[in-house]
Structure formats: C-alpha cells, structure tokens
Amino acid sequence: MIGYGELDMVCASAPAKVYFFGEHSVVYGKPAIAAAISLRTNVTVHSAPPSSHIYVNAPKRTSLERTPYVREVVMMLSKQYDIPTSGYWIDVQSEIPKAAGIGSSAALTVATIGAISSYFDIKLEPVEIASMGHAVERAVQGSASPTDTWISTFGGVYRIPERRRLSISEFIFVIGDTQETSSTKKLVGAVKTLKDNYPSIIGPLMDAMGALSDYGETLLVNGKLEEVGKLMNLNNSLLESLGVGTDALHKFVSVAISAGALGAKITGAGGGGCMVALSPSKDVAKNIANALEKCGGEVYVVKSTDIGLRLEV
Ligand code: MEV
Numbered sequence: 001m002i003g004y005g006e007l008d009m010v011c012a013s014a015p016a017k018v019y020f021f022g023e024h025s026v027v028y029g030k031p032a033i034a035a036a037i038s039l040r041t042n043v044t045v046h047s048a049p050p051s052s053h054i055y056v057n058a059p060k061r062t063s064l065e066r067t068p069y070v071r072e073v074v075m076m077l078s079k080q081y082d083i084p085t086s087g088y089w090i091d092v093q094s095e096i097p098k099a100a101g102i103g104s105s106a107a108l109t110v111a112t113i114g115a116i117s118s119y120f121d122i123k124l125e126p127v128e129i130a131s132m133g134h135a136v137e138r139a140v141q142g143s144a145s146p147t148d149t150w151i152s153t154f155g156g157v158y159r160i161p162e163r164r165r166l167s168i169s170e171f172i173f174v175i176g177d178t179q180e181t182s183s184t185k186k187l188v189g190a191v192k193t194l195k196d197n198y199p200s201i202i203g204p205l206m207d208a209m210g211a212l213s214d215y216g217e218t219l220l221v222n223g224k225l226e227e228v229g230k231l232m233n234l235n236n237s238l239l240e241s242l243g244v245g246t247d248a249l250h251k252f253v254s255v256a257i258s259a260g261a262l263g264a265k266i267t268g269a270g271g272g273g274c275m276v277a278l279s280p281s282k283d284v285a286k287n288i289a290n291a292l293e294k295c296g297g298e299v300y301v302v303k304s305t306d307i308g309l310r311l312e313v
Contacts, residue, residue: 011044011312012114015305016102017151018173018267018276020220020228021213021235024191024242026147026160030210033166033217034147036155037173037302041094041104042312043070043111045119050087058092067092069105072136073112083120090115097177097298101184101268105140106148109133114309129153129309143185155308159217168220171304172279174256174288176297178248180272187269191242202242209238229262229278236265236275244270252292253277259291260284 015036022032048055054074056067064071070090078085090112096104110133117124124132133149147160157166195202212235219227236253239245249266252275256264261277261284268274277292279285279301289299 009044009046010115010119011042012111012118012309013040013042013312014107014110014114014152014309015040015155015307016096016104016107017148018102018175018274020157020232021216022160022209023266023268023270024188024239024244025206025209026145027188027191028195028206029161030206031162031213031217032147032160033157033213033220034151034160035157035171035304036151036306036308037102037175038305039095039102039175039300039302041092041096041107041111043108043115044091044093045115046089046091048087048089050084052089053086054088054090056090056092058090068140069109069136070112072139073109073116073132076132076136076139077113077116077120077122081120081122083116083122088119095300097179097274099181099273100177100179101182101266101270101273102175103148103152103268105137106133106144106152109136110149110152110309114311118311126153126309141185143188145184151308153309155306157220157304159213166217166221169223171225172282172285173302173304174261174277174279174285174292175267175274175300175302176252176256176277176292176295177274177300178246178252178272179298180246180248182269182271182273184269187244187271191244194243205238205241209235212238225262225278225280232263232265232278233257239266239270246270246272248272248295249275251295252297255291255295256288259288261288
C-alpha cells in the first residue's frame with residue numbers, strides 16, 4: 001500500500017466518443033453503436049502542502065468549487081474511501097470541445113477518477129470507475145447517459161445497451177463542431193414531447209433508428225464502410241425528423257458528404273454541437289476538414305481508439 005503523498009504526481013487520460021448510430025432512440029431502449037475517439041482529456045494530480053486547498057488548473061487556475069465534475073469526484077471518493085480533500089492539486093488539459101455532444105464531461109470525470117484513485121492507491125475495477133463516473137455526471141447534471149462514461153472508461157466500439165464490444169478495425173472520422181451550444185436535457189425533453197404527442201409517428205422512427213444499429217453492426221464487423229456511410233446518412237435524416245438538427249449541422253453534413261465522406265450525421269443530442277463524418281482515407285479526411293473549416297467549423301480529424309482510461313507515464 002502506498003501512503004498518501006508518496007507519489008508526487010499521477011496522470012490519467014480518457015477519450016471522447018461519437019455515435020455511429022442510435023442517439024435519442026437509445027433513450028427508449030433501442031440499440032445504439034458508439035465509438036471512442038482519439039481526442040482525450042488528461043488529468044494530473046500533483047502533491048501540494050498537506051493543508052493547502054485543492055486547486056484545479058483547467059486551464060485557468062480556479063478553485064474546486066468552480067469545477068463541478070472534479071469536485072463531485074473528490075467528494076464521492078472521499079466519502080467512500082478515506083482520502084483527504086486537501087493537500088493536492090489537479091491539472092486538466094483537454095483536446096475535447098465542451099458541451100458539443102462528444103462526451104467531454106465523461107472523459108473529464110473518468111480521467112479524474114482514474115488519476116485520484118491511482119494517486120491514493122485505491123484499487124477500482126474499470127466497471128466501478130464507469131459506474132462511479134455515471135453517478136458523478138448524474139449528480140452534476142441531474143441526468144446523464146451511462147454510454148459516455150462507459151466508452152470513456154473502456155475505449156473501443158460498443159453496442160449499447162448490451163455493452164457488447166465489437167471487434168472491428170480503426171476508422172478515420174472528421175468531426176465538425178458548429179460551436180453552437182446545446183443542452184442534452186432540453187433536447188431529450190423535446191423529443192419526449194414529440195413522442196408523447198405523436199406516438200404512432202415517432203415510435204416507428206425510433207424502431208427504424210434501432211434497426212439502423214442492427215444493420216450497422218453487421219456492416220461494421222464485415223468492413224462494409226460504404227454501406228455504413230449510407231446508413232449514417234439515413235440516421236441523420238431521422239434525427240433531423242426528430243427536430244434535433246440545426247441549419248449549421250445540416251450544412252456541415254452535406255458539405256462533408258460532397259467532400260468525399262462515406263456518410264455523415266449529427267452525433268450526440270444535436271441542437272448544435274458536433275457532426276461526425278466517416279472518411280475512406282487520410283487524404284479524403286483532409287479534403288473534408290478543409291471544406292468544413294471553410295464553413296466556419298472547428299474541425300478535428302480523429303481515429304477510433306481501443307484505448308479507454310489509461311495511466312500516463
Ligand atoms: C447524448 O449524447 C445522447 C442521447 O441519446 C441522450 C442519452 O443517451 O442519454 C441524446
């Protein structure tokens with residue numbers, strides 16, 4: 001057992017995620033397919049004088065009170081394990097755009113749990129980390145998707161809700177962030193209202209989204225990326241039918257397809273935030289990225305990744 005303060009510094013990182021298929025319909029128990037991507041958040045815990053308050057550098061130095069996810073992790077871990085709430089500093093560096101539908105808060109939460117638990121030598125199984133991560137997100141946001149914290153913890157591509165890991169090769173995605181902010185809670189609420197008002201229309205739309213995940217899983221596993229792209233386009237049309245599109249997302253999706261994407265769609269709750277395009281190659285990804293930059297997007301060329309939560313050396 002390593003005593004407190006014996007480690008000077010521990011760093012952990014965790015990835016963001018995109019949905020191939022099934023956001024919104026997953027809320028109604030339909031299958032979805034989500035993939036971890038190579039944008040990460042790094043959280044470092046440094047030793048500090050024993051009585052000093054926890055400061056979080058994220059990236060501006062700020063007090064723990066102003067960083068709700070980190071604060072909630074510290075509170076939850078200190079309630080369950082005998083660890084102090086002072087005497088260390090936390091540094092956050094993130095490549096993931098915030099509140100943009102690709103799981104920035106889950107990556108921050110999971111990396112923070114990983115870094116602090118390792119700093120204090122608390123042995124947590126990955127499933128415990130994913131579950132605590134979800135509890136932290138729920139405590140901060142009121143409600144949260146367990147998918148985000150699961151994917152951030154484990155990496156890879158998963159079929160949800162079964163959490164079946166799919167054994168498939170690496171993909172190249174181009175992510176376009178419209179930089180319009182959105183609220184997942186509001187959008188999930190608006191879709192619920194639509195479904196309550198028009199169950200015989202919206203119910204079958206949800207079934208169709210679930211079927212896209214079923215077909216998509218088989219196509220992904222068999223490497224049929226052109227077909228996967230077509231189904232992503234179809235999924236995008238269904239998401240737009242639910243009213244979660246915006247003009248910018250619509251434009252970004254069609255620009256990405258014209259620039260050579262196999263398929264493109266809203267990812268996450270929509271109402272702004274990000275879209276994701278599946279690219280057949282690195283060269284085409286550059287074309288897609290250039291085209292999206294011309295539309296005013298913040299653009300990220302990324303790969304799918306098998307690496308979930310990881311301690312950095
Ligand atoms: C948000 O990233 C995904 C949604 O399906 C909500 C959820 O799964 O909780 C819209």
